[in-house]
Amino acid sequence: MVVPPSNAPAHCPGPETESAGKADACEGCPNQNICSTTPKTADPALPLINDRMANVKRKILILSGKGGVGKSTFSSQLAFALSRDSDVQVGLCDVDITGPSQPKIMGLEGEPVHQSNTGWSPIYIEDNLAVMSIGFLLPSTDDAVIWRGPKKNGLIKQFLKDVEWGSLDYLLFDTPPGTSDEHLSVVQYLKDSRVDGAIVITTPQEVALADVRKEVNFCKKVGVKVLGVVENMNGFVCRKCGTETKVFAATTGGARRMCEEFGVPFLGSIPLDPRIVECCDRGVSFLDEVPDSPATHAYHEIIKKLQEIPAFSHE
Template structure:
């Protein structure tokens, strides 16, 4: 039995979630997941080879994670996508798996568009010639409609995004997966669905203050437990860059050293800092590329540094 089928919090002698004895063995007595394991399909997931085939032309698959909400993860994802797409020969895709809070369509200014199916699969919505996205927000009748789904339905739509979306005959240079905060159903669904297709790594986004840093520690532990390589940490909202006087000030003081100290502690790369800039928020509201609208600003330079891996 593969070790990966045994959850970390499983009781002793757990038979594994893919075993025919899952949820039925003596060791399962008292486990809160016993009923789920007993009724879930057994054996390897037949969709995994299909997802692997679908994504074989995607050169890099990168998760964007954050330990808590409000750190600007979706803002960072969209602006990083714009930074990659600034190179016209690169094809960039964004999968929004924040099912209950899909903000990517607004930030890419495609809220009036809808996903539709064709003979080759679901067609992503294009924000520009070389930047496409898929999101639950592109399936709603109204942008403000609430998505009230339980775990299995959320997991199902995430699997469909990875299995059924047609990214074109030439594939993608990079696929960014924007996740919700924390380490929950959506994250596990992405990791399990990409088991064969592979994940190149994860970028973790935090803000400088300790309350955010502590949550990123949990995210780092999640990556370690599920075997995802951490490509690096990004410190978002790293000081405030005044567009008038051009002076910087710390809105969220890094009382314990911020992301740079955390990266050093865990021996992972520190990819850079992106300071607060009100013009960045305006660009996201309008679906604009900040690096194109305001080149040379500290925030644009920070985003460019991360996209270039420097």
């Protein structure tokens, strides 16, 4: 399912029509490329995707309107936290095709992807935590992925239909910033098997919140439930003197105020802690390495709130 953006032309032919992306009215539309390349007939891969996803209880998107707000970091720490329960099976799918971060953050750089007659095998950190990313398929970590939309969409389709995810309680999708081809592809390919919800990551300043508002509107347009908003980098607490500094000022009330305006849940704020960066660079769980940090406590409170939401709970 492709949804016309809010600024689509007045005479939009509709994303499901044969003239989608090709009509005169489509010139200049931000969705012109994906509308013109999306198959207008039933995609033969959809039944295969539905079969793979039949054993996945919860499919959760991690979104951000702007880059650099800590979306990939939150995705990784959420995956680590959920997998601490050995009875919970977790998958993390990195669909940020041109900027894959998860191999580094999860400590899996250089790991090869194995293929069998049942498909690609994701890379396992623990018996109950699996990761898939284009980063595992590149010859070098410095290689640039210079792809247009159709090729990105094709790889995302492969991640869904060809990866042997097995039975999962959670499949988390670390998406790129914004609302682009990757987001539309995931929603389209999971149309029948259903996306259970989205977690939106932001920072307190208005320049980030302005893009998050677009992200929330995107979710409403494509029918994805917003499970809640997380405000990252909310202040820095000095470990020596205890002084708190607001690094990014919440000039318009921050994420909490924005959530009140849009009627979506506010999950909580996470303060800055330099050790988060250190743990991500080393590829280890910050929550396990620094259990006494205020940021760790904030993560646990947010995850506790998420687990109280029926659309998120794996029970």
